[in-house]
Amino acid sequence: IVGITNALNLIDGLDGLAAGMAFFGVLPMSVLALANGNLMLGLITLTLMGSLLGFLVYNFHPAKIFMGDTGSMFLGFVLALVTVQTSHKSSMAASLLAPVLALGVPILDTSIAVARRAWRGRPLFSADRNHLHHRLLTAGLGHRNAVLALYTVAAGFAAASLAITFYRDIGRGLVLFCAAVLGGVLMRKVGYLTLAGGVGSTLRVGAERRKANRTLSVAVDAAIIELKQAA
Numbered sequence: 001i002v003g004i005t006n007a008l009n010l011i012d013g014l015d016g017l018a019a020g021m022a023f024f025g026v027l028p029m030s031v032l033a034l035a036n037g038n039l040m041l042g043l044i045t046l047t048l049m050g051s052l053l054g055f056l057v058y059n060f061h062p063a064k065i066f067m068g069d070t071g072s073m074f075l076g077f078v079l080a081l082v083t084v085q086t087s088h089k090s091s092m093a094a095s096l097l098a099p100v101l102a103l104g105v106p107i108l109d110t111s112i113a114v115a116r117r118a119w120r121g122r123p124l125f126s127a128d129r130n131h132l133h134h135r136l137l138t139a140g141l142g143h144r145n146a147v148l149a150l151y152t153v154a155a156g157f158a159a160a161s162l163a164i165t166f167y168r169d170i171g172r173g174l175v176l177f178c179a180a181v182l183g184g185v186l187m188r189k190v191g192y193l194t195l196a197g198g199v200g201s202t203l204r205v206g207a208e209r210r211k212a213n214r215t216l217s218v219a220v221d222a223a224i225i226e227l228k229q230a231a
Contacts, residue, residue, distance in 0.1 A: 004083065015062065015063035018075065021106050022075040022076075023052040025158070029079070030046055036086070041082065060147075083102070101158075109133075121210040121217065
C-alpha cells in the first residue's frame with residue numbers, strides 16, 4: 001500500500017501522466033472485479049475510471065487544473081486497496097503478477113529511482129530529474145508525446161495483466177516475456193540500458209560517483225552541525 005501510493009506520487013511529473021497511469025492501472029482491476037462477481041468493487045473502479053477520464057479533459061497538456069500530492073497519493077492509495085481486494089480471489093501466480101503488471105510503469109519508475117539514488121549514495125527521497133518521463137523529454141520527445149508514449153507502455157502492461165489472469169501455463173510465460181521486452185524497450189529508449197563504455201567502466205564510474213556523493217553528504221552534515229554551534 002505504501003509503495004504503490006508513493007509510486008503514483010513520484011510519477012506525477014507531467015500534465016496528465018499520473019491520472020493516465022492510474023486509469024490504465026485501474027482498468028484491468030475493474031475487469032477482474034466484474035469477472036470475479038464483485039459488483040461493489042466493480043462499481044467503485046468504474047466510477048474511478050470515469051472520474052479520471054473527466055479529470056484528464058482538463059489535466060492533459062496544457063493542463064488547466066492539477067491534482068497535487070493529495071490527488072496523486074489518493075489515487076495510489078485507492079489503487080493499492082483495489083489491488084488487494086481484486087487479487088486475493090485469483091490464483092497465487094495471478095494474484096502476485098497481475099497487480100504488478102497493471103501498475104508496471106509507476107512501479108518500474110519508483111524501483112529504478114530508489115536503486116539509482118542508493119547506488120549514487122544520495123538520499124532515497126531526494127528529488128531529481130531522472131525519472132522515466134524526464135528522460136523521455138531529454139531524448140527529444142515533447143511534453144505531449146512523452147505522456148502518450150508512457151500511456152502506450154501502460155496500456156501494454158494493462159493488457160498483459162489481464163492476459164496473465166485469463167491465460168495459463170504457456171500463455172503466461174509468453175505474456176511475461178512480452179512484458180519484459182516492453183519494459184526493456186522503454187528502459188533502452190530512456191537510456192538506462194546504454195553501457196557505452198562497457199559494464200566494467202559503467203560500474204566503476206558509478207562507484208566513484210557514489211563515493212563522491214557520500215563524501216559530500218558527510219561534509220554537508222558536518223557543516224550544518226558547525227553552523228548550529230556557531231555564535
